[in-house]
Amino acid sequence: QSALTQPPSASGSPGQPVTISCTGTSSDVGAYNYVSWYQQHPGKAPKVLIYEVSKRPSGVPDRFSGSKSGNTASLTVSGLQAEDEADYYCSSYAGSNNFPYVFGTGTKVTVL
Amino acid sequence: EVLLVQTGGGLIQPGGSLRLSCAASGFTVTNSYMGWVRQAPGKGLEWVSVIFIAGTTHYINSVKGRFTISKDSSKNTLFLQMNSLTVEDTALYFCVRAVPTASGYFDPWGQGTPVTVSS
Numbered sequence: 001q002s003a004l005t006q007p008p009s010a011s012g013s014p015g016q017p018v019t020i021s022c023t024g025t026s027s028d029v030g031a032y033n034y035v036s037w038y039q040q041h042p043g044k045a046p047k048v049l050i051y052e053v054s055k056r057p058s059g060v061p062d063r064f065s066g067s068k069s070g071n072t073a074s075l076t077v078s079g080l081q082a083e084d085e086a087d088y089y090c091s092s093y094a095g096s097n098n099f100p101y102v103f104g105t106g107t108k109v110t111v112l
Numbered sequence: 113e114v115l116l117v118q119t120g121g122g123l124i125q126p127g128g129s130l131r132l133s134c135a136a137s138g139f140t141v142t143n144s145y146m147g148w149v150r151q152a153p154g155k156g157l158e159w160v161s162v163i164f165i166a167g168t169t170h171y172i173n174s175v176k177g178r179f180t181i182s183k184d185s186s187k188n189t190l191f192l193q194m195n196s197l198t199v200e201d202t203a204l205y206f207c208v209r210a211v212p213t214a215s216g217y218f219d220p221w222g223q224g225t226p227v228t229v230s231s
Contacts, residue, residue: 003156036217038157045206045224046157051217089157093215099159099170100214101147106156 004029004090004104011110012080020107022073022090028102030071034093037066037075041086049088050075077109085111114138114220116190116207121225128197128229134190134207134222142185145210147218148192150203150227160205161192164214174200197229 005023012018022029022037029035035053038046048057050066053073063078073092077084090104120132132148147162161171161181169181180193190207207222 032215034215034217038218040157045221046218047221048217048219057217057219087156091218096214099172100162101159103149103157103159 001025001028001094001098001102004092004102006088006090006104006107008105009108009110011112012077013112014081015079017076017078018080018109019074019076020088020090020109022075022092022104024071024073024092024102026071028092028094029068029073031095032093033068035066035068035073036091037064037073038089038091039084039086040089046089080109080111082111085109114209116209116220116222118205118207118222118225121205121227123228123230124197125231126198126229129193129195130197130227132192132194132205132207132225132227134192136188136190136209139209140185141183141188141190145214145216146181146183146190147208147210148181148190149206149208149218149221150201151206151224152203155203158203162210163190194227197227199229201227202229203227 037050040046049064053068054066088107115137148160163181178196182191204224208218
């Protein structure tokens with residue numbers, strides 16, 4: 001199936017909020033509350049920030065939050081910090097009839 | 113500590129074969145949903161293959177018939193056998209675990225192992 005659609009880039013000043021969208025279809029994002037978000041710094045493995053649309057694993061700062069409406073999920077960083085400059089990917093479960101997972105196209109977040 | 117440590121990979125000529133390994137600690141691979149994700153240079157994340165607890169496997173179309181995912185309970189290790197490699201397979205390969213179920217999120221990730229297919 002096709003990758004979920006994310007904006008290629010987003011930016012904000014320190015302390016400002018930034019929101020990244022993740023648009024899928026009624027077969028993935030719209031069908032399941034199994035959307036997760038990952039942060040990847042250059043040369044590193046991705047790290048989970050959000051799972052099941054809006055839940056945060058322990059250790060993830062509460063400035064990261066997630067939501068979903070219809071076929072579009074969103075990740076919001078409420079107050080950007082320098083260390084938030086990274087690539088962000090969404091992921092959705094897509095059922096068992098085809099390949100069960102799909103990633104988003106990725107968004108590069110720049111802290112101005 | 114829950115950890116995945118990858119080995120294998122490297123430089124290989126087109127048409128060649130490689131086997132990637134992913135050793136788990138802190139949990140058992142046979143009781144886990146596991147998979148391989150790759151990232152071509154400068155590109156985004158792409159699923160390659162997954163294997164579920166019951167042994168069900170899935171592959172993306174571009175690797176079907178060429179790649180095989182498997183688990184070894186005695187070594188507590190996940191493998192990806194890659195045959196008939198092409199330049200399009202050049203990427204950094206990560207192993208991952210899905211928690212707590214197949215529809216869950218992915219944690220931990222291996223450190224990544226590079227595969228370069230070039231003549």
